[in-house]
Amino acid sequence: MSAIAAPPASKIDAAAARVEASVIATRRDIHEHPELGNREVRTAKLVADKLRSLGIDVQEKVAHTGVVGLLRGSKPGKVVALRADMDALPVTEQVDLPFASKVRTTYNGQEVGVMHACGHDAHVAILLGVAEILAGMKSELPGTVKFIFQPAEEGAPQGEEGGAELMVKEGVLDNPKVDAIFGLHVTSRFAVGEIAYRPEGMMAAVDSFKISVRGKQTHGAYPWLGVDPIVVASQIVLGLQTIPSRQLDSTIAPSIVTVGAIHGGVRNNIIPDEVEMIGTIRSLDAKMRDEIHARIRRTAESIATAAGATAEVRITSGYPITYNDPALTERTLPSLRKASKNVRLVNAVLGAEDFSFFQKAIPGLFFWVGTRPANQTPEEAPSNHSPLFYVDESGLPYGVRALAHAAVDYLTSPSK
Numbered sequence: 460m461s462a463i464a465a466p467p468a469s470k471i472d473a474a475a476a477r478v479e480a481s482v483i484a485t486r487r488d489i490h491e492h493p494e495l496g497n498r499e500v501r502t503a504k505l506v507a508d509k510l511r512s513l514g515i516d517v518q519e520k521v522a523h524t525g526v527v528g529l530l531r532g533s534k535p536g537k538v539v540a541l542r543a544d545m546d547a548l549p550v551t552e553q554v555d556l557p558f559a560s561k562v563r564t565t566y567n568g569q570e571v572g573v574m575h576a577c578g579h580d581a582h583v584a585i586l587l588g589v590a591e592i593l594a595g596m597k598s599e600l601p602g603t604v605k606f607i608f609q610p611a612e613e614g615a616p617q618g619e620e621g622g623a624e625l626m627v628k629e630g631v632l633d634n635p636k637v638d639a640i641f642g643l644h645v646t647s648r649f650a651v652g653e654i655a656y657r658p659e660g661m662m663a664a665v666d667s668f669k670i671s672v673r674g675k676q677t678h679g680a681y682p683w684l685g686v687d688p689i690v691v692a693s694q695i696v697l698g699l700q701t702i703p704s705r706q707l708d709s710t711i712a713p714s715i716v717t718v719g720a721i722h723g724g725v726r727n728n729i730i731p732d733e734v735e736m737i738g739t740i741r742s743l744d745a746k747m748r749d750e751i752h753a754r755i756r757r758t759a760e761s762i763a764t765a766a767g768a769t770a771e772v773r774i775t776s777g778y779p780i781t782y783n784d785p786a787l788t789e790r791t792l793p794s795l796r797k798a799s800k801n802v803r804l805v806n807a808v809l810g811a812e813d814f815s816f817f818q819k820a821i822p823g824l825f826f827w828v829g830t831r832p833a834n835q836t837p838e839e840a841p842s843n844h845s846p847l848f849y850v851d852e853s854g855l856p857y858g859v860r861a862l863a864h865a866a867v868d869y870l871t872s873p874s875k
């Protein structure tokens with residue numbers, strides 16, 4: 460029971476049009492000054508200053524360089540979080556723009572260029588635009604909006620923690636407790652004006668594995684005197700491929716097991732003692748993810764045993780599944796449709812996103828916002844992470860409106 464009338468959609472759209480120029484200016488400023496994960500000092504200051512100027516409570520240095528803004532509406536209600544990631548990549552920009560990055564830094568001991576090659580500059584600018592819109596209608600809003608500006612989505616530097624996982628660990632979803640979270644990603648896979656989503660698994664869980672196969676060293680001419688770990692490792696590589704292709708129900712969700720490196724041996728006529736393999740596992744379904752882990756262990760160990768060798772399997776869990784809560788997705792679709800006439804249900808991808816750590820804790824919805832220029836096909840448009848990645852800024856207002864409508868509708872519609 461709320462006596463406050465929800466702000467009409469047209470009012471949000473008008474406000475979005477008013478912030479458009481400043482969203483683009485902010486995006487260009489951040490694009491020209493990219494910073495790597497856990498080093499987003501200038502970006503964080505820009506964000507904090509802007510939020511403060513809008514009368515939003517600001518908390519800084521969350522998970523190293525993260526900034527959290529709290530906008531309290533005029534009445535109690537639910538708490539919705541909106542998230543933007545802030546980090547750039549160790550990529551040397553090749554796009555010819557007046558605001559192209561010329562920044563260089565040291566990354567893992569190497570000198571590298573720095574570029575917003577994943578479009579996180581656009582995410583920050585979009586969310587600051589949304590903050591401006593919502594701050595302007597504070598008196599009409601019930602509940603609370605938490606603006607989460609997150610560091611290190613692309614991974615923290617070696618030896619450091621970071622990103623969404625660390626933010627959750629530091630309590631970003633508590634105090635006040637967040638009920639639902641929304642996030643978006645700009646992409647050249649979709650054209651300007653398109654918003655794309657998928658309920659349930661939208662992006663993959665990423666886990667890595669290491670398998671050490673131990674045999675017995677011998678002369679290459681007398682293999683029966685030892686146990687050849689290279690032949691065993693070869694059988695394991697092929698055995699692992701049958702997990703996605705022969706053992707799991709691929710109609711539920713696709714999955715991938717890739718061996719990316721094999722090391723063993725030093726010379727043509729010596730059978731070595733040991734072979735080491737490393738690889739990546741991608742999955743879109745939580746049950747299937749556990750099943751793949753168990754089957755990798757069983758396959759490697761059993762093949763090794765059959766040959767008289769041993770296999771030690773170590774699996775390290777990485778990003779969880781970017782899992783869009785079905786009920787939240789359903790109730791938010793009308794909000795996305797207010798932002799664009801072209802809202803599409805799309806296939807999942809086997810890339811990953813650390814927004815999944817928020818979704819592991821609370822219901823969340825993550826969606827794509829198209830920023831591919833009209834004159835490029837999806838095939839020729841450079842992908843995210845390319846030194847040629849290009850964001851058509853006319854796609855940004857779709858992101859601004861989508862997040863603004865999603866937040867307002869969530870706070871003002873009756874809870875179930």
Ligand SMILES: [Zn+2]
Pocket residue numbers: 577613843844
């Ligand atoms: Zn990325």
Ligand SMILES: [Zn+2]
Pocket residue numbers: 577578579612644
């Ligand atoms: Zn990204």
